[in-house]
Amino acid sequence: EVQLVESGGGLVQPGGSLRLSCAASGFTFSDYYMDWVRQAPGKGLEWVGRTRNKANSYTTEYAASVKGRFTISRDDSKNSLYLQMNSLNTDDTAVYYCARSKFGSGTYYFDYWGQGTLVTVSS
Amino acid sequence: AIQMTQSPSSLSASVGDRVTITCRASQGIGNDLGWYQQKPGKAPKVLIYATSNLQSGVPSRFSGSGSDTDFTLTISSLQPEDFATYYCLQDLSYPITFGPGTRLEI
Numbered sequence: 001e002v003q004l005v006e007s008g009g010g011l012v013q014p015g016g017s018l019r020l021s022c023a024a025s026g027f028t029f030s031d032y033y034m035d036w037v038r039q040a041p042g043k044g045l046e047w048v049g050r051t052r053n054k055a056n057s058y059t060t061e062y063a064a065s066v067k068g069r070f071t072i073s074r075d076d077s078k079n080s081l082y083l084q085m086n087s088l089n090t091d092d093t094a095v096y097y098c099a100r101s102k103f104g105s106g107t108y109y110f111d112y113w114g115q116g117t118l119v120t121v122s123s
Numbered sequence: 124a125i126q127m128t129q130s131p132s133s134l135s136a137s138v139g140d141r142v143t144i145t146c147r148a149s150q151g152i153g154n155d156l157g158w159y160q161q162k163p164g165k166a167p168k169v170l171i172y173a174t175s176n177l178q179s180g181v182p183s184r185f186s187g188s189g190s191d192t193d194f195t196l197t198i199s200s201l202q203p204e205d206f207a208t209y210y211c212l213q214d215l216s217y218p219i220t221f222g223p224g225t226r227l228e229i
Contacts (some may be wrong), residue, residue: 004134036173037167045159046208047219061217064124071176097166104171107155113166 002026002045002112004098009117016088016121022081022098022114030054030076033101033108036083038094039116048072051081052100065091088121095119125149125213128221136201137226144196144225146211155215156206158187158196161224170198175194201227208228 005008008020022034036048049062051072060072071084080099095118099110126149136142146156146175154174159167169178171187184199198205206229211222 008186018137044224045161045212045221047212049162052215061219063218105154105176107157107173109169109172109178109212110159110167111169111172111178113168116166 002117004100004112004114006098006114009096009119011122012088013083013123014089016120017084017086018119020083020085020090020096020098022065022083024079024081024098024100029074029079030090033103034072034074034081035099035101035110036081037097037099037110037113038070038092038119039097040091040094043094048083048096059081069084085119088119090121091116093119094123124171124218124219125152125216127211127213127220129209129211129225131225132223133226136216137229138201138203140201142198142227143202144227145209146189146196146222147195148192148194148213151208152213152215154215156187156189156194157212157214159210159212159221160207161210162203162212167210194229 003025005023035050049072052059069087073082095116097116098114100112101108102111130146158171161167176189209225
């Protein structure tokens with residue numbers, strides 16, 4: 001059974017940093033692209049960024065709103081995905097989900113999601 | 124960035140109704156369009172990928188169609204468990220973008 005479990009959320013002051021983790025199990029983690037998606041309270045879904053797999057050199061993509069502040073990384077030996085968040089501001093308050101990207105019929109889609117971890121940026 | 128819009132933003136319907144939700148992309152995205160369902164307090168769930176492909180385990184009352192800039196999600200006969208918020212998403216180019224969502228209410 002595929003499982004994604006996020007951790008590391010919490011309360012952080014504006015300007016602070018936080019590192020989220022996503023522990024994956026039930027599939028060959030190294031084969032997949034992995035993404036982070038967030039949802040501010042009462043708002044819609046916002047894609048945060050993606051890391052490709054080893055075959056694609058672990059390259060990354062980011063939303064403009066987080067580029068230069070957030071860094072996505074992965075450790076295939078630990079089946080883990082990470083989101084390092086720096087220079088946090090109140091607009092970063094959200095539930096953060098990790099999601100597995102599957103390739104099918106010529107496109108990628110998020111076929112499994114974690115339960116989410118809440119990040120609150122407040123003084 | 125490709126902008127995604129959805130209509131309506133909210134919709135009231137009854138069990139048994141046929142419902143259609145529309146998603147429009149600001150530029151052509153081929154068939155790189157997916158639909159996701161989210162219930163309160165839960166993670167989203169994929170329903171449709173690549174415009175019209177039904178994800179495994181999703182009931183056949185859900186269907187998707189469209190191409191280029193205009194896409195639709197149809198629920199042929201609403202069931203009580205279908206009341207949720209629905210999002211479209213384009214994965215043709217970065218940044219990946221979601222539509223603003225359509226809230227389907229009883």
